[in-house]
Amino acid sequence: MKKRGRKSKKPEEKRDEYDPSSILPLELKIEILMKSPPKSIAKLGFVSNHWSSIIRSQVFTDLYMRRSLAQPRLLFSVYRPNMQMQFFHSCSQEDPSSDHRSVSYTLNPDLRYSFSPPIGGLIFGQNNTKAMIGNPSTGQFVPLxxxxxxxxxxxxxxxxxxxxxxxxxxxxxxxxxxxxxxxxxxxxxxxxxxxxxxxxxxxxxxxxxxxxxxxxxxxxxxxxxxxxxxxxxxxxxxxxxxxxxxxxxxxxxxxxxxxLPEDYILQQFGNMVDHSGKIAIVSQAYSGPMDLWVLEDASKEEWSKVAALVPSIDTYRCMH
Structure with missing residues (x-):
């Protein structure tokens, strides 16, 4: 049985006599949401079923995702054990001083979650068998x-x-x-x-x-x-x-x-990074240059090597 591709369907417009905004055109509502901060969007989804149906629609989700990907942000995570709080701070890469947001999440004092880098605006946190997925922009976290x-x-x-x-x-x-x-x-x-x-x-x-x-x-x-x-x-x-x-x-x-390439240092000390949209592995010994092995074609197992001169670990030991 073939699986049909998902199509973006416009949410059905239902008039709500108790919600004056229901008389507005759908395109205008989506434009208002696109210009609203994430926290305001999240609150609208809770207080109004009408706005919630628009926010959860595939049309709005796709538009919001495309805009977010076109405006990448930096995300910082800070854990304060004395307060049992996990703080998340995001800022624009172009103007971090003016365009920034902060949210906090209250943690169980007996659990400390390690969070992965964000993907599509969501992050994943784990502590042994317990896990959660959250949106640091809105402060919403869902336990798995x-x-x-x-x-x-x-x-x-x-x-x-x-x-x-x-x-x-x-x-x-x-x-x-x-x-x-x-x-x-x-x-x-x-x-x-x-x-x-x-x-x-x-x-x-x-x-x-x-x-x-x-x-x-x-x-x-x-x-x-x-x-x-x-x-x-x-x-x-x-x-x-x-x-x-x-x-x-x-x-x-x-x-x-x-x-992996036949490289002794790579086999022992390599670590993985994202390099210009490609999977790469950083390889560096205690002294000498740092090698960056970039995966050019996974099906053919083709790698390219980029060398970068960086100070050795001994150099850092001499610094005070």
């Missing part, structure tokens, strides 16, 4: 169902699927991290235990985690955060005793493996 696992060590990535217009969370769990009593001579010391459970959560009406199968038995590298780009999640892992780049297609929900 508990992650289905008895294990304590969890690695999650938050991303957006542009094909199906869905936000998803990929979660991987392991039995236990290696401690001082775990050692085998044939294993490299940096390797992590095998990732044994794979789950995915789709933001929507069906609030549940779904188990996935992965045919690649690998170890995710817990020291590096994942990155989502163009509907694909990327993270560093060990596969067949070699460090590799794992990818997860959010549309097909399939895993893939990409070989």
């Amino acid at each position: 169902p508990r992650i289905k696992t008895q294990r304590k060590h969890i690695f999650s990535i938050f991303g957006y699927d542009p094909v199906n217009d869905l936000y998803k969370v990929l979660c991987m769990t392991v039995r236990t991290l290696r401690g001082p009593h775990y050692f085998r001579w044939e294993d490299p010391m940096w390797e992590e235990p095998m990732t044994e459970e794979h789950q995915v959560f789709t933001l929507g009406p069906k609030q549940k985690w779904r188990m996935l199968e992965c045919k690649y038995l690998h170890r995710h590298h817990s020291g590096s955060q994942g990155i989502c780009r163009d509907g694909v999640m990327y993270y560093l892992a060990s596969f067949n005793d070699k460090r590799s780049l794992m990818s997860f297609d959010l549309s097909s929900e399939e895993f893939h493996v990409t070989k």
